[in-house]
Amino acid sequence: QKEVEQNSGPLSVPEGAIASLNCTYSDRVSQSFFWYRQYSGKSPELIMSIYSNGDKEDGRFTAQLNKASQYVSLLIRDSQPSDSATYLCAVRGAGGTSYGKLTFGQGTILTVHP
């Protein structure tokens, strides 16, 4: 089982729709969860972080975390063509030598078409 797994995609949604990106993780003691956006040929850019169960909203983005189910998701409301990118889910280790280390999923390619 992969440590961090994302829905395989690619995901295509029309402009204005809600895009839903999902991620599961295997290390039950993980405490910190991140969503990075990566445009083609560019480096990852942090868009959301979440540490507690529930929802966290920032503008058009909502991150959802369920530690019991080991599941984290990202919702993008009113999707725009500029949201077209690869979205990377990352999980940070809880402590010891894992502290600070990010484990990434394979990424989900999102395309928002006009």
Add this chain to the structure above:
Amino acid sequence: EAGVAQSPRYKIIEKRQSVAFWCNPISGHATLYWYQQILGQGPKLLIQFQNNGVVDDSQLPKDRFSAERLKGVDSTLKIQPAKLEDSAVYLCASSLVGGTQYFGPGTRLTVL
């Protein structure tokens, strides 16, 4: 505030040659990371430094890869000898201890 700097941006070498990448982190960031990102995959951590000490190098192929951060600031990552499967983007990131990681632009390596 200046971001993470990396050089070169692109490098093409033949297999069995050696190559080195340089990274300058954000000022004041004690933690520095090197990641390898193969096309179509997420970044994979190769090595993590805190100041000039290694915190985690469990996924660094030590028979051919080496990295150093001698004065706790700049870092270099070296591959010697390179293999075809080393073709990837090498990303450097930095953070405050336990803080958000910020990525540099990356170095795209092609091994022929």
